[in-house]
Amino acid sequence: NAGVTQTPKFQVLKTGQSMTLQCAQDMNHNSMYWYRQDPGMGLRLIYYSASEGTTDKGEVPNGYNVSRLNKREFSLRLESAAPSQTSVYFCASSGQEGGYGYTFGSGTRLTVV
Amino acid sequence: QKEVEQDPGPLSVPEGAIVSLNCTYSNSAFQYFMWYRQYSRKGPELLMYTYSSGNKEDGRFTAQVDKSSKYISLFIRDSQPSDSATYLCAMTNAGNNRKLIWGLGTSLGVNP
Numbered sequence: 590n591a592g593v594t595q596t597p598k599f600q601v602l603k604t605g606q607s608m609t610l611q612c613a614q615d616m617n618h619n620s621m622y623w624y625r626q627d628p629g630m631g632l633r634l635i636y637y638s639a640s641e642g643t644t645d646k647g648e649v650p651n652g653y654n655v656s657r658l659n660k661r662e663f664s665l666r667l668e669s670a671a672p673s674q675t676s677v678y679f680c681a682s683s684g685q686e687g688g689y690g691y692t693f694g695s696g697t698r699l700t701v702v
Numbered sequence: 703q704k705e706v707e708q709d710p711g712p713l714s715v716p717e718g719a720i721v722s723l724n725c726t727y728s729n730s731a732f733q734y735f736m737w738y739r740q741y742s743r744k745g746p747e748l749l750m751y752t753y754s755s756g757n758k759e760d761g762r763f764t765a766q767v768d769k770s771s772k773y774i775s776l777f778i779r780d781s782q783p784s785d786s787a788t789y790l791c792a793m794t795n796a797g798n799n800r801k802l803i804w805g806l807g808t809s810l811g812v813n814p
Contacts, residue, residue: 620800637801639799647801679745688753693747696743
C-alpha cells in the first residue's frame with residue numbers, strides 16, 4: 590500500500606521555466622491538498638480539492654495552478670517559476686475512514702535559481 | 703494573531719525525560735485535534751487524533767485537549783532519541799472542507 594506518491598523528489602529550475610508536480614493516492618480518498626513548507630512559515634495551503642471535479646484556492650495560490658485529473662491524481666503546475674517558489678512541496682489526502690487526518694507524501698524539494 | 707500558536711523551540715531534553723508540547727488556538731468551533739510528527743526531510747505523519755475534549759493515550763504518547771482554555775498538549779513519556787523530530791499540531795471543525803489549521807511546529811531533540 591503506497592499511500593501518497595509524489596514525483597519528482599528533487600528539482601532545480603531556472604527562473605521562468607515551468608514544471609508540474611505529480612501526486613497520486615491509492616486510498617480512495619475524496620480530498621487532496623497541496624502545501625508548501627518554508628522555514629519559519631510552517632505548512633501553507635496552496636490549493637485543495639475537496640472532491641473529484643472541484644478545486645479551490647488556499648492561502649498562497651498565486652503563481653500556481655492545479656488539476657484534479659481523477660479521484661487518484663492531483664497535480665500542481667508552476668507556469669513561470671520564480672525564486673520565491675523555492676520550497677518543499679507536500680501533497681496530502683484525506684478520506685472519511687480516516688476522520689480529518691491527512692496522509693502526506695514524502696515531498697518535492699524545488700529550487701528555483 | 704494566528705489562529706493556532708505553537709512555540710517553535712527548539713526543545714532539547716535528555717533521554718528518558720517527559721516532554722510536554724503545547725498549542726493554543728482562538729477558534730472555539732474547532733472540534734478535531736491532531737498531532738503530527740515530521741522527521742527531517744520527510745512528510746508529516748499523523749501521530750494522535752482527538753475529538754473534542756479529554757485525553758487519549760497511545761503507548762508513550764498522551765494527547766490532551768482543554769476546550770475551555772483553547773489549549774492542547776502532547777506528552778511523551780520516557781523520551782527516546784528516535785523521538786527527535788518536529789511536532790506539528792493541527793485542528794479543524796466539521797464542514798471546513800476538511801481543511802486543517804496548522805501550528806508552525808516545535809523542533810524536539812532527545813539527547814542520549
